[in-house]
Every structure is written in structure tokens, then in C-alpha cells.
Amino acid sequence: MSVRPHPKKSEGWWVIDYYPAGRKGKRIMFTFEGTRGEALAMEQELRRSPGDISQLVSPLVRDLVAPWLEHYRSVASTGTYKDAINSLSHLLPVFGLFKPANISRQVISNYKLKRLQDVANPKEVEKDKEPRFIKKRTVSKELSYLSSMLKWAAEMGHCPDLPFVIKGFPAKQTTPAVVTPLTPRQITKMYENTDHEYRLLYLLWADMGLRRNEGLNVKAEDVDEYRETLSVVGKGAKQRIIPWLSNRFADELKRVLDIRPSGHLIINTDTDEKFSETVKWLKRAATKAGIKQNVHPHLLRHSCLSNLAMLGMSPHALQQIAGHSNIETTNKIYIHIRSDYVKDEAEKIRKMR
Numbered sequence: 001m002s003v004r005p006h007p008k009k010s011e012g013w014w015v016i017d018y019y020p021a022g023r024k025g026k027r028i029m030f031t032f033e034g035t036r037g038e039a040l041a042m043e044q045e046l047r048r049s050p051g052d053i054s055q056l057v058s059p060l061v062r063d064l065v066a067p068w069l070e071h072y073r074s075v076a077s078t079g080t081y082k083d084a085i086n087s088l089s090h091l092l093p094v095f096g097l098f099k100p101a102n103i104s105r106q107v108i109s110n111y112k113l114k115r116l117q118d119v120a121n122p123k124e125v126e127k128d129k130e131p132r133f134i135k136k137r138t139v140s141k142e143l144s145y146l147s148s149m150l151k152w153a154a155e156m157g158h159c160p161d162l163p164f165v166i167k168g169f170p171a172k173q174t175t176p177a178v179v180t181p182l183t184p185r186q187i188t189k190m191y192e193n194t195d196h197e198y199r200l201l202y203l204l205w206a207d208m209g210l211r212r213n214e215g216l217n218v219k220a221e222d223v224d225e226y227r228e229t230l231s232v233v234g235k236g237a238k239q240r241i242i243p244w245l246s247n248r249f250a251d252e253l254k255r256v257l258d259i260r261p262s263g264h265l266i267i268n269t270d271t272d273e274k275f276s277e278t279v280k281w282l283k284r285a286a287t288k289a290g291i292k293q294n295v296h297p298h299l300l301r302h303s304c305l306s307n308l309a310m311l312g313m314s315p316h317a318l319q320q321i322a323g324h325s326n327i328e329t330t331n332k333i334y335i336h337i338r339s340d341y342v343k344d345e346a347e348k349i350r351k352m353r
Contacts, residue, residue, distance in 0.1 A: 003016050003039045003043050010123060011123070012035070016039065041093075059159060061097075061098050061099070061100060061103075061146075061150075062092060062096035064100075064150075064158065064159075065088060068152055068153065069081075071152060072084055072152075077235055077236070078213065079213050087145045087146075088145065091145070091146050094114075095146065099159070100159040100160070100162065101160055101162075103162065105164055108143065108166055111139075111143070115138075115139045118133065119132065120132045120133060120135075136173050136174050137169075137174040137175075140169050140174050141168070143166050143167070144166075179299060180293070181299070181307065182299065182300070183307075186289065186291055187207075187303060187307075189289040189290070189291070190202070190285050190286060191248070192289070193285045193288035194282075195284075195285070197269055198281050198285075200252045200253060200255075201216070202285070203252055204266075205300035206300040206301075207249045208242060208244075208321075209242075209301050209304040209321050210301060211234065211235075212297035212298065215266065215297070216266050216275060217266075217274075218266060219263060219264055220257055220263060220265055221262065225254075227243075228243060228244045232323065234323040235325075240321075240323050242321055245321075278296075278297055279296075282295055305318060315330055
């Protein structure tokens, strides 16, 4: 086991190489944020965990981590799996030495209160910027991972069921504010100010409505030029076929295919490796376009789907484009569509009656 600086994240992030079954077993790379001393303390916590819980009568929570992560990796997306690991870096220092049966409602309540006092941007605070505290939504998400792990452990017979349900904060306190989508004019303005090497990725989000990682993972083999469709593997490894939704996307896609006829289409041109950085160039394009709103990949996806709805795409077609398992998800997210659009639709109905 070792602690080393994270190769891609900023200072204060660490990677702990974790071998729950010994050096000859499977390695788990545990991402941790904090000081080096805190990372070393976390390493010691993991080192004391035996990893194999099959023979334990009453394991500690820390003993459940490795086998649960192995299971969770097979059922969750890469992004969700990494998010679970990050959440565990906050959960384990509090719950790691508890036996599941000893976790009480009060322990959960204490975690919630303490976690809300943690600063979310310590590096910025060091530069005399205003602190941002951890949000209730984040705490609820972390507790959902703890709940998922303990439910799995109970199902596998490693520990008894908890006598209560682990709850985060009420939904009305954690539901994010409605985000105003970018207008077609703003999306085009950003596209015109996006560096050429990033334009295809930008359009995969802004014109095709893909999720962040879906866009980053597109390969030449996913493209059907004859039918003008794109095959996308989304959440839960579910595949969907999306027709090309704009001429500029079609033109940009063909340009990139001429350069890279196989493999990942979104790559780092300096290393020829799959591309991952999505912040600096996107914010640079937004600034050049005069957009003050915080622009990120999900906002582009959100804007794309909202604009498709306003253009008259049916909810079921929109559901297919978005990759939503439930039509209600599509309806709830895009219920905010502009009142003038709703008014125009109402006028059409009125004239028909």
C-alpha cells in the first residue's frame, strides 16, 4: 500500500494504492482529498482492514469497503464509481470503526451536522476567497452510498439489516434550483468561439445532448455514416441510437473522422490519449462569447434537450435522445420550458377547437 500525489488533480489530492487481499490480490486505487497526514491516516485505516469478510462474524464498516467496491464497479458507471470512492473518503473516518449494528440515527445526525461545516473550496479560501460550505445535496448523496453498501452487505449475509433507513436531507432541501438553459443564439456564439480542436466535443454536448462522459467516450466505430446515426452507451451500459441533429455536427464529425478513422474521436492531441479536461477551454469559449452563466457539460446537454422540446420534438423522441429510462424524468426536467412556447402551443390548440 502506498500514498502518492494524484497525477491529474490539484495539490491536496492523493491516490492510495489498496490491496485488500494482499499484494497478489486485486489493487484498488482510492482517491482522497486532504493533507498528506490525513491521507496516511486513511491508509492505516485501510491497512487494518482484512479485506476478506467471508469469515468475519461481525465486520466493521471499513471491512465492507473493498468487496462492496468490487461489486459496485460492475454495476455502476465509471463516473458514479469514482464518486462513490470520493464519498467513502469522507464516510470512512467517521463510520469505518463502527460495526453496522452500532450505527444509530444519532450517529447519522451527527455526521450530517458536522459535514455541513466543512469547506468545499479550501484551496480558494487560502487565496482569500469566500468559503463555500458543503451542500445538503452532497451530504445526502454520501449517505446514499453508505446505505447502499450496508444494504448490499446485509443481502450477502455479512451483517444484519439496519433497524432504520439511513436518510439524508428532505428532497425539498436538496433539489437544485431550476437552471436556465442557454438559447440557440448563445450556443452558436459559444461554438464560434470554441477552439477548433474542441468543437466536436462541444457539439456532442450542445447539439447532440450527450452526457459529459458519453461525449468523451465516442469512438469512430460508433458512427454510422450511411444512416447518419451515432451509437451511444449511457448509464447502466444502455445503448441508444441518435440521429445526427445538426448540419454543423455532421460537418465537424466528418472532418474529425478524416483525421481519426478509428478509436476515440476525442483525444489529447499532445499525448494521443483519450481526452479528459473539459473546464478551461469551455470557460474560455463562454467568456469570449460574453456569457456570464456558469457553463459546464451538463448545462449544454440541458440546453440542447430544452431547445429540442421547444422546437416541437415529442416527449418520447426526446426521451430516446436523452437516454432517460423513465419518461417522467424527461417531463420533470423540461417542465420549465418558456411560457411563450407554451402560449404558442395553446394558441394552436385553440384554433383547432
